[in-house]
Amino acid sequence: MHILGVHLDYPFLRISRIRKTQKGIVLDWNKTALLTAEDENQEALSFPNVKRLYIENFAGKVVSGLSPKDFLVRQLDVKISSQKHVEKAIAFQSEALSHFKPGEVITVPLVEKKEKGKAEALLFTVPREALKKHLDDLKKIEIDPDIVSTIPSALCHFFRWKFPKLNEALIIDLGSSVITCAYMENGQLKKAHAIPTGIEELLGALYEDRKRILLKNEIEGAAKQIDLLLLKSQLNPHLSNELNALKQEIAKIDYSFSRGLNKPILFTGRSDAFIHLREFLADFSDAEWPLSIEEQKSAISLGLCIEQTQKKALQLRREEFFPERNWTRMGRIALILIASSIAISATLAGLGMQAAKKSKEQMLHAIQTPLRKNLIADGSVEEQIDQWIDAIEKNNQEYPYILQAPKVTEVLSWLSSHPLLKEMKQEGDPIDIQEFRVQLVKFPTNRSEKDPYLAKAELEFRFKSMMNARRFHEALREGDAMVNPNLEITWEVLHDGYRTSFFLKNRSPYVP
Numbered sequence: 338m339h340i341l342g343v344h345l346d347y348p349f350l351r352i353s354r355i356r357k358t359q360k361g362i363v364l365d366w367n368k369t370a371l372l373t374a375e376d377e378n379q380e381a382l383s384f385p386n387v388k389r390l391y392i393e394n395f396a397g398k399v400v401s402g403l404s405p406k407d408f409l410v411r412q413l414d415v416k417i418s419s420q421k422h423v424e425k426a427i428a429f430q431s432e433a434l435s436h437f438k439p440g441e442v443i444t445v446p447l448v449e450k451k452e453k454g455k456a457e458a459l460l461f462t463v464p465r466e467a468l469k470k471h472l473d474d475l476k477k478i479e480i481d482p483d484i485v486s487t488i489p490s491a492l493c494h495f496f497r498w499k500f501p502k503l504n505e506a507l508i509i510d511l512g513s514s515v516i517t518c519a520y521m522e523n524g525q526l527k528k529a530h531a532i533p534t535g536i537e538e539l540l541g542a543l544y545e546d547r548k549r550i551l552l553k554n555e556i557e558g559a560a561k562q563i564d565l566l567l568l569k570s571q572l573n574p575h576l577s578n579e580l581n582a583l584k585q586e587i588a589k590i591d592y593s594f595s596r597g598l599n600k601p602i603l604f605t606g607r608s609d610a611f612i613h614l615r616e617f618l619a620d621f622s623d624a625e626w627p628l629s630i631e632e633q634k635s636a637i638s639l640g641l642c643i644e645q646t647q648k649k650a651l652q653l654r655r656e657e658f659f660p661e662r663n664w665t666r667m668g669r670i671a672l673i674l675i676a677s678s679i680a681i682s683a684t685l686a687g688l689g690m691q692a693a694k695k696s697k698e699q700m701l702h703a704i705q706t707p708l709r710k711n712l713i714a715d716g717s718v719e720e721q722i723d724q725w726i727d728a729i730e731k732n733n734q735e736y737p738y739i740l741q742a743p744k745v746t747e748v749l750s751w752l753s754s755h756p757l758l759k760e761m762k763q764e765g766d767p768i769d770i771q772e773f774r775v776q777l778v779k780f781p782t783n784r785s786e787k788d789p790y791l792a793k794a795e796l797e798f799r800f801k802s803m804m805n806a807r808r809f810h811e812a813l814r815e816g817d818a819m820v821n822p823n824l825e826i827t828w829e830v831l832h833d834g835y836r837t838s839f840f841l842k843n844r845s846p847y848v849p
Contacts, residue, residue: 339365339397342489342641343480345607346513348537353638357646361844362498362830367635400484401475403493403653404515406531407467410489413446415456441465443655459526461487461586463653472658483660485653487642488637489519489529494647495640496603497524499628503601507591510637511606511614513537520594524627532586534579536607542575565617584618604663605636661815678763684842697722741843742792743819745775748841751819757812761805768809771800771834775841792841799834806835813839 344351350372354365443465446458468485474660475482492508504524510517510610520528543563544556546794551559604615609630611617628636644650654660697719752758758768772795779791800806816822824840 338646339395340642340645341395341397341399342491342638343399343401343475343482344638345401345474345478346637349513351638353633353635355639355642357644362643362646364639367631367639369634371522377581387562391415398484398645399480400481400486400645401471401480401482402486402488402637402641403463403467404488404512404531405517405519405529406515406533408461408463408487408653410487410529411462412457412527413460415458424427431725437464441768443468443653443658445651445653445655447649449650450846461651461653465658468658476751481660482654484645484650485658486651487526487529487653488517488643490526490651491538491637491640491644492517492519492605493521493524494644495636495638496521498640498643499632506601507594508603508605509587509618510537511604511608511610513534513607516587516606518587518590518594520600530590530594531581532590534583534586536610537573539576539579539583542579545575546573557610561612564612566613568617579805580617584620587618605633608633613676687830707745716791740790741845742777742780742790743841743844748775748794749773749817755812757809760801761808766801769834770796771799773796790843792843793838795838797831797834797836810835810837818842 338357340351340355340357342353342355348371350370351367352370353367354364356365433438441464441608442462444460448456448458471485472481488510489508492510496503496506496508504521506521508517508519508521510519512514512535514537516532516534518532519526520532540556540560542552543560544551546554547559559848565580568577591600602619604619604626605628608615608626615626632639647650752768752770761767768820774795776793778793779788781788781790800809813820813826815820819841820826821840821842826839827837829836
């Protein structure tokens with residue numbers, strides 16, 4: 338899987354490309370393009386070399402990141418009764434606590450931890466206008482990302498990939514126009530803040546101090562020669578004011594995020610704009626920094642790529658911002674699935690026909706030799722089987738040893754559903770059965786195969802009313818689907834009830 342990370346840090350466009358393999362993440366390359374305005378009054382960008390930074394027919398994922406100034410991140414603890422309804426509960430509670438109108442923002446939760454009855458989530462709330470502007474800015478340079486994440490989360494993923502044992506830190510990215518502060522705790526992003534000051538503003542302040550002796554295009558080169566630890570404020574008042582204000586702002590954010598605890602401060606971005614810039618802003622001694630300048634400048638674009646290799650990757654492009662490329666990709670996948678299902682169905686149908694043909698051949702092969710002599714020797718399999726079936730039907734005879742008399746359960750079912758007995762029960766005089774017997778009095782044997790099955794039922798019962806007993810006797814004499822009226826029906830009056838016997842009709846012959 339290939340992933341392309343895009344970070345627009347005007348006037349620079351930084352792009353990283355990685356591959357996720359079975360062995361892990363492989364970095365293909367980091368590249369940077371310089372974007373320049375066509376003229377001072379225009380916002381259009383010239384990007385003659387942007388397309389060369391990656392393959393135009395790139396088939397992998399393209400991901401970009403939002404600055405903290407364009408979204409709000411906050412933690413949320415939710416009490417839940419079922420883990421299945423975590424996202425619904427988070428969405429409901431986030432709307433209740435937010436001062437934004439639901440129609441103006443998109444809120445995406447990342448569930449960090451689940452416990453019984455409780456869930457912890459990180460909520461990213463983005464105004465729709467800010468997301469639209471971000472996509473429009475990238476569209477100007479002909480980039481349409483498949484995924485939009487955030488710069489702070491990308492920074493956390495970059496450092497977790499680079500230093501797996503690092504769990505807590507304040508990360509400061511020195512961008513061209515915005516300085517991003519991301520607070521990482523337990524290896525996860527917890528807080529984020531944007532300082533509306535960047536390296537370009539510091540260079541602008543230096544130009545104000547040196548514009549009498551330097552041209553504007555010489556400022557960046559001159560800044561790289563200035564050691565901020567030796568900077569004289571009286572000679573560089575504008576730059577000193579900007580640097581001191583930025584230093585104080587970073588200190589405030591550090592105290593607010595870490596609650597006064599001493600957490601490591603890590604720098605990325607354009608830290609080489611001045612000599613000892615990191616040491617000046619964070620008040621620590623000059624030490625060898627484990628990241629190269631290229632890694633610092635590509636930390637965001639590379640972190641965006643790395644984030645998408647994780648199971649829980651942030652995706653802010655939702656609803657009306659869902660990328661058209663993904664719709665097309667989903668349509669292609671749907672067509673592939675449909676074509677695959679048709680192919681599989683056709684294959685199964687073909688295999689079924691082959692199995693049926695093989696079954697017929699096995700059936701034909703199993704025909705006994707005397708019967709095979711009467712079949713068409715050179716006919717097709719179907720013709721031979723048809724002849725076989727005709728021969729069987731011509732010689733079809735009932736098998737005498739298949740029981741045709743009704744079962745006891747069938748007789749009991751007949752009694753329970755008898756219309757007359759049901760009517761008497763509704764009138765308050767149900768039949769009270771004392772004894773019930775069914776006896777097979779005649780059946781075929783190997784000496785008398787033509788003897789029929791003959792079953793006899795005997796019943797002792799009571800009725801409250803003599804008239805109801807007589808009505809039941811008349812019903813038996815008339816016969817029905819169970820009682821054979823053509824054979825003997827006995828009736829005997831006992832001192833406390835009645836006894837009757839009758840023969841049962843046989844069922845039609847069939848193989849059960």
